[in-house]
Amino acid sequence: MGACKVHIPIKSISIQNLKVGEMMKYTIKKDPHKDERVQEIIDISGQNIFSCYQCGRCSSGCPMAEFMDILPNQVFMFLQEGDVDTLLQAKTPWICAACFTCTVRCPVGLDLAAVMEAIRELQLRKNYDYVDPYNVEERDILPPIALVSNFRKFTP
């Protein structure tokens, strides 16, 4: 059996595509504690994202981190600064395998996998497809379970 090739049409802009300057500077316009979208992520995930104290253990243990554009601990830092935009444009939440390694290891007891899910939810609830079901290559030879999980995670 050949390697599974899933063509993932990247509709979202990866943060590498952001313009210089946009990437390196961030202006806090309002108290992140009062940001509605941060609050939404807190509500969906049930996690107090502000209690992360940036030890980095989630990132050091994450099996997918090397393929991400934002490290798992940085996800919390972006949230703590109220920068949900960058997270919505990032690949990281989609690359997260939901393996729960970070959740098990976080010294604070934060469920980072749930936060990743919440960020994905924020997009999916807008009827957003991360993967286009009609454009999955070699659809016929993929094991059906892979396709099902794929759609569960990447489509509304």
Added chain:
Amino acid sequence: MAMKRIGVFICHCGRNIAGTVDVKKVAEEIGKREDVALATTYIFMCSEPGQKLIEESVKKYNLDGVVVANCSPTLHEKTMRNAAARGGLNPYRVEIANIREWAAWPHEDNPEAATRKAIRIINATIEKLKANASLEPIEVPVVRRALVIGGGVAGIQAALDLADAGIETILVEREPSIGGNMFRLSETFPTLDCPQCILTPKMNDVAQHPNIKLYTYSEVESVEGFMGNFKVKIRKKATYVDWDKCTGCGECLRVCPINVDSEFDLRMAKRKAIYIANEQAVPLKALIDENTCIRLQFEKKVKEGKIKPKKNVKICSKCADVCEPNAIHFQNNEEIVEEEVGSIIVATGFEVMPAEAFPELGGKYPDVLNSLQFERLLAPSGPTAGIPRRPSDGKVPESIAFVHCVGSRDPQSGVPYCSRICCMYTIKQAMLVKHALPSTAVYDFYIDIRSNGKGYEEFYHRAKEEYGVNFIRGKVSKIYKVGDKYRVQGVDTLTGRIVEVDVDMVILATAAKGSEGVKDLAKKLRIPYDEWGWLKETHLKLKPLETPVGGVFIAGAAQFVKDITDSVSQGSGAAAKAMALLSKPQLEKEPLLAKVDPEICAGCGRCKDQCAYGAISIDPVRHVAVVNEALCEGCGACSANCPTTAIQVVNFKKGQIIRAVDVLAEVF
């Protein structure tokens, strides 16, 4: 009489010495000397069997002198002297030959040379020892009273402990009230109790304790004498008010027309020219600031002849007019009092750098404050009743930024060390802002959070998890005004981006330093200090409360900035040290002091000029130098400068030293 039956004990120090020096060979060589009755080795001379070996050998071989070849005399000279004394030998007939630090350690790579050097060091020590005299310790009487300088929480604790132990204690505080910096605080980490509530009982105890004599608004003028017998002059500064009569009613404050910045409130509030330090001051007494009072300024100018008093012009005396008990007399009542004490505790505390010292961080703006000023704005008893307001316009801030490590950990523009308490108090202040103003946004810029005390890390987590404080990791580099706001230009090193935020107020956690003027005080006491004004302890780990001057101890933030818990512990610790000293009826002093041979002394006085302890005087009648044994520390500076060798330190006579040097230099 030179010694003839010397015992030499060579220590292996495990492998420290024996791993390099051939101790057996050393014993063999030394044993060949005619004046040596016994030369032996042992694995640890400092162990009990090692000491027993000395004790028994003294008896068995009837030794008249002992050399122990081991480590530095600072470690075990006393141990070995006591061991020999138990065997019946005068302890001053024992010398240490340091073959560990001088031979074994520096010549690890050349055991043969190390062994040769060890033999030579021992031979030189024997030559020195042979002319040692038997001596008895000198006894000096002790004044059973103590002086505590600085009435912050550390000094207060020390004074109370001493007084409770029945020791008459003098507490000198330079401000009009005791309490120190703790009394300025809003609430205290990590328990958030009210500092005034927990400190006032202690302050009142000080004022009422029958064994405590309190001098506030006073400073130490001079210190003379030595451990057990200090003579201290204290300057009580002019208050222009009779404190025996003043009831602290505050009527005078209400009528005085002059407003100036309050020292206690660190410019966050005004006070009058006649003032009481704060509402809960101990003692609660009014005093007049001679530099701002209209009347005193007028009188001064008249005295200096700068103005001529016109007739029938009434100069302000509003305060005196309303003072019921007639306490205000406008007379300069400065006074010098003298006290004798046996021990001194220095607890002069610390200060934080002013915001103005950091113009790049907006220190010149009115709404950019240092942390201690902000404590006043957060204090329920403070000028804004605990609701912080902008000094510039009285507005309640909608956003506040805190900046950690301002001047700390920054040898380029501040101090090299971490100021240790600022992470915690900044977190506390951030929490208190949230208490007072729940909707105000709080940004806390830090390099890393140092929360290493009991309950401290938990306190930090509470701020993060429950209080809604925004923590951003990175040092702020610039703060400037944009319209009505202050733009904080920082960085988030965790996401790797510059972070900018506009806020209404900025609080700088500026570096701590030793109290202003502490260096002058330290000079009077002859105790060492560092360039930042921290008083130096004798040993950072094992003697943190001691100073090189016998009988003088340090406590609290004067040694290095610390939190209240540690300051109080050190206050009690220093008091215990002083008690140990003062509980003896007599003090024993090493008899290794300078002695003058009046037959040779020419009375030139060179020795007197050299003595750092003021122990030498010239007898005007006999015209010879005289040593005050109680003051002499036996340092030998005098002896080195005497042109006639008339003054010499006992058991360090010139002949002894020269013979030892001859051996070391191998010029027989």
